[in-house]
Amino acid sequence: AGARRAERLAVAVPSHCPLMEDAATALAAEAEAVPIAAPTILYAGNRRGRMLRDAGAVREELATNLAHPVRWADDVTLMAEHGATLFLEMPPGDVLTRLAAAAFPNQAARDMASLSLPSARALAARDRRR
Structure with missing residues (x-):
């Protein structure tokens, strides 16, 4: 198969890529001070394309996904498979x-x-x- 079209996007920041690693590290350090409870419903993590069930995993996902690609297709498929x-x-x-x-x-x-x-x-x- 392959791409049918490519288009340069005008973006303000290089989100979801290794160029944001320093910012993600700083965010992760700050996130440690934020109280996060375990989810009461399934939380679909978009970094690894899997459901997260504990507070630590959610905190880590939120803090580090800034420097990693979003697995949107995997994530939304996972949500649909879980009944969304x-x-x-x-x-x-x-x-x-x-x-x-x-x-x-x-x-x-x-x-x-x-x-x-x-x-x-x-x-x-x-x-x-x-």
């Missing part, structure tokens, strides 16, 4: 919403920039009742 039926993308943009909608046509995908908070809550509540 609604994907909400945080602003800005709707690129991930469109990708999720194309990859999982039986699940709902919405971008929060186009929804009010009450509308998003209503969508989530309706989805939970299914």
Whole structure:
């Protein structure tokens, strides 16, 4: 197969790559002081594409993913396999919403920039009742 198109992206920072290792190390040190409880629902880690169940793993994931590629396709597939039926993308943009909608046509995908908070809550509540 292979790529059909390549496009240079205008980005402000070199996120999710080794150029951010120093920042990730500093963030990890600061994160040690932040209390993080074990998740009460599954937490999909986007660095390794696996579900995380304990506070230490979540802290490490949040602090270090700055310097590592995001495994978005693995992550969203994992969520769908674990029963996710609604994907909400945080602003800005709707690129991930469109990708999720194309990859999982039986699940709902919405971008929060186009929804009010009450509308998003209503969508989530309706989805939970299914």
